[in-house]
Amino acid sequence: MTIASSALHPPGSTAARCSRVYGVLLRDIYTLRRNPPLVVEIIFWPTMELIIWGCVSLFLQAHQVPTVIAGLLGAVVLWQMACRPQGDLARSFLEDVWARNLLNVYVTPVATTEYLIGLVLSGAIRIAAGVTLLASLAYLLFGFGVFTIGPALVPYVVLLTVMAWALGTFAIAMVVRFGQSAQAFAWLLAFAFQPFSAVFYPLDVLPGPVQAIAHLVPASYVFENMRAVLAGATPPWTGLATAAVLDAAYVAGALLCLHRALRHARSSGRLSRFG
Numbered sequence: 001m002t003i004a005s006s007a008l009h010p011p012g013s014t015a016a017r018c019s020r021v022y023g024v025l026l027r028d029i030y031t032l033r034r035n036p037p038l039v040v041e042i043i044f045w046p047t048m049e050l051i052i053w054g055c056v057s058l059f060l061q062a063h064q065v066p067t068v069i070a071g072l073l074g075a076v077v078l079w080q081m082a083c084r085p086q087g088d089l090a091r092s093f094l095e096d097v098w099a100r101n102l103l104n105v106y107v108t109p110v111a112t113t114e115y116l117i118g119l120v121l122s123g124a125i126r127i128a129a130g131v132t133l134l135a136s137l138a139y140l141l142f143g144f145g146v147f148t149i150g151p152a153l154v155p156y157v158v159l160l161t162v163m164a165w166a167l168g169t170f171a172i173a174m175v176v177r178f179g180q181s182a183q184a185f186a187w188l189l190a191f192a193f194q195p196f197s198a199v200f201y202p203l204d205v206l207p208g209p210v211q212a213i214a215h216l217v218p219a220s221y222v223f224e225n226m227r228a229v230l231a232g233a234t235p236p237w238t239g240l241a242t243a244a245v246l247d248a249a250y251v252a253g254a255l256l257c258l259h260r261a262l263r264h265a266r267s268s269g270r271l272s273r274f275g
Helices: 005-010 016-032 036-062 066-098 102-106 112-142 153-178 184-196 208-214 218-230 239-266 270-274
Strands: none
Touching: 016 112, 036 112, 066 102, 066 112, 066 153, 066 184, 066 218, 102 270, 112 153, 112 239, 153 184, 153 239, 184 208, 184 218, 184 270, 239 270
């Protein structure tokens, strides 16, 4: 099915909605297939980060700090779940802006939620491929298997990915509201949260006021939990439940910002200027 075939179904039906989402997904897959430099970029940066931190881990291993080693390599792999989906979601939207195609998208029957779902699904495919590659390299080069984390790996991935999608949606809202001058949000937002996410260090090393901010970031609970699990402790599920509540708040806030940004863009005529 494609967007065109959705005309065969009532516009509000589930089949029509799925058809429109599939159309967005198929478009992004075609774009990726015809853009080899983008494929290289998706693979290059996470791989380089893994190699750099893997070498740091080998240095630490020589000084007999094995728990830190596993924590660093696990953090590198899991951080991609908080960083890459946000950047990929925002980049997919910006490609429509750069190609002056955004107005064309909004004159089609595709609803904003369907458009976002299509972008999320295409990003999920890229992330799944990238993280599989990273996990394989971590095992082959440094002997670290992500599955040593255990069953908690599944909620970690889900919680980090949902947070990333919320941040990506917020970045899109900023571009819609303020124009292309705000596209820096697409590249900086996840990294702005990194110091408060306790990716490579425990929360207790942060100053008191910074810790208070970190407790409002879902990723901080995930990485604290991961270090506890790798150290042999029972997973503190309460922290993950808190992260899930924060994720829900992030998603709701991001969607609200996008809704208001679109309303302002339509009323001010900014949306038409994207095309």
